[in-house]
Structure formats: C-alpha cells, structure tokens
Amino acid sequence: xxxxxxxxxxxxxxxxxxxxxxxxxxxxxxxxxxxxxxxxxxxxxxxxxxxxxxxxxxxxxxxxxxxxxxxxxxxxxxxxxxxxxxxxxxxxxxxxxxxxxxxxxxxxxxxxxxxxxxxxxxxxxxxxxxxxxxxxxxxxxxxxxxxxxxxxxxxxxxxxxxxxxxxxxxxxxxxxxxxxxxxxxxxxxxxxxxxxxxxxxxxxxxxxxxxxxxxxxxxxxxxxxxxxxxxxxxx
Numbered sequence: 001x002x003x004x005x006x007x008x009x010x011x012x013x014x015x016x017x018x019x020x021x022x023x024x025x026x027x028x029x030x031x032x033x034x035x036x037x038x039x040x041x042x043x044x045x046x047x048x049x050x051x052x053x054x055x056x057x058x059x060x061x062x063x064x065x066x067x068x069x070x071x072x073x074x075x076x077x078x079x080x081x082x083x084x085x086x087x088x089x090x091x092x093x094x095x096x097x098x099x100x101x102x103x104x105x106x107x108x109x110x111x112x113x114x115x116x117x118x119x120x121x122x123x124x125x126x127x128x129x130x131x132x133x134x135x136x137x138x139x140x141x142x143x144x145x146x147x148x149x150x151x152x153x154x155x156x157x158x159x160x161x162x163x164x165x166x167x168x169x170x171x172x173x174x175x176x177x178x179x180x181x182x183x184x185x186x187x188x189x190x191x192x193x194x195x196x197x198x199x200x201x202x203x204x205x206x207x208x209x210x211x212x213x214x215x216x217x218x219x220x221x222x223x224x225x226x227x228x229x230x231x232x233x234x235x
Contacts, residue, residue: 005220005231007170008179012191014164015183021157028146028153035139035146042135046128053121060114067111070104182227191220193233199223206230 074097081093168176182190192200194214199206204225206214213219220231 004171007167008175008191008220008229009231011164011167011171011179012189014160014167016189018157018160018164019188021153021160025150025153025157028150031142031146035143039132039135039139042128042132046125046132049121049125049128053118053125056114056118056121060111060118063107063111063114067104067107070100070107074100074104179229182229185227187226187228189228191229191231192223194230199226199228199230201228202226 077093077097077100081090081097084090084093171179179190187201194200194206194211195203197205197211202223202225204223206221206223210219210221214221214230214232217232220229222228223230
C-alpha cells in the first residue's frame with residue numbers, strides 16, 4: 001500500500017515517546033505500593049490495638065456496673081437485717097451477706113485485673129501510634145520525591161501527548177484508523193522494518209513479490225502473520 005512513510009514513522013516516534021513517559025510513571029507504582037503496604041500494616045496493628053483497648057475498657061465498665069449493683073444489694077440486705085426480728089430470717093440474711101461478700105470480692109479482684117489489662121492495652125495503643133507516626137515521618141521524604149517525579153512525568157506525558165496528537169493530524173484518516181487497529185493488537189508498535197526478508201516484529205518471511213515492493217521503496221506492506229506494517233528502513 002502506498003503511504004507517507006515519513007509521517008507514519010514520525011507519529012510512531014511520538015507514540016513511543018508518550019509510552020516511554022507512561023512507563024516511567026508506571027515504574028514508580030511498586031515504590032508507592034511498598035510504602036502503602038508497610039504503612040497499612042502498621043495502621044492495621046494500631047487499629048487492632050485500639051479495638052483491644054476498647055474491649056478491655058468495656059469489660060472493666062461491665063465489672064464496675066456489676067460491682068456497684070452487688071454493693072447496692074448488700075446495702076439493702078444490711079438494712080433488712082436491722083429490721084428483722086426472727087433468728088431464722090436473720091440467719092438467712094446473714095448467709096446471703098456472706099455469699100454476696102465472697103462474690104463481690106471475686107468481682108473486685110477481677111476488676112483489678114481488668115484495670116491492669118486496660119492499662120497494658122492503652123500502653124500498646126500508644127506504642128502502635130508511635131510506630132505509625134515514626135513510619136510516616138520516615139516515609140515523608142521518599143513520598144515527596146515520588147510525588148515530585150510523578151508531577152514532572154505527568155507534565156511530560158501531557159506535553160508528549162500534545163505533540164503526538166499534532167503528528168496524528170497529518171496522517172490520512174483511513175491510514176490513522178489502520179494504525180490504531182494495529183496498536184490494539186499484541187505488537188507494541190505499528191511499523192517495523194524489513195529484516196533479512198522477514199517482518200521485523202515476528203520474523204515471518206515476507207512473500208517475494210511483496211518483499212520486492214518493500215525493498216524498492218514502492219510500498220509498505222502488512223505482515224500476513226502479525227499484521228504490522230513492514231517498510232524498508234532508510235540506509
């Protein structure tokens with residue numbers, strides 16, 4: 001097929017420039033993901049520590065509520081004891097007081113342990129908060145560097161894309177559509193030079209009559225195997 005090879009090669013050069021800039025941007029992604037993963041792990045540990053502290057505080061609160069309830073019940077038993085006259089009833093109330101006193105002692109001992117657990121949990125939260133804060137501080141310089149590079153590369157991509165679009169405007173619509181369809185395939189670019197009688201992309205031999213047209217500079221031919229456009233490279 002007869003085409004303006006120079007215009008197509010210029011477009012391809014501009015497309016490659018855009019792709020190279022995008023590849024640079026993509027190359028930053030693993031660094032960002034690594035930083036994010038490390039921070040996410042530390043923040044996950046902090047969330048777990050906070051949840052544990054909340055649960056410990058909740059258990060302590062429940063114990064405080066039960067202890068207060070037991071104390072109130074004990075006070076009521078004591079008041080009843082002051083008003084009873086029969087020995088049997090008084091004996092029963094005394095037994096209740098003794099039993100309740102034992103239960104209350106156990107609850108108070110459990111509350112002391114729960115208070116220690118709350119204190120330990122709060123200590124772990126503070127430590128986890130310190131780890132997250134330190135990690136953010138340690139990552140700040142690298143994140144700033146990546147952000148600066150990202151801004152610069154995105155600017156380069158914008159400029160390269162504008163230049164590429166200007167180059168594309170000089171290609172005939174039908175040829176531009178063919179060029180775009182080829183790029184939608186597996187080949188990284190649309191045009192490849194003829195190499196030793198074969199397609200420079202897939203190395204499939206080009207039929208003799210078509211190869212002669214390419215070598216004579218009379219046409220650019222589509223490779224029958226991979227579909228790219230094969231041309232004669234300038235000597």
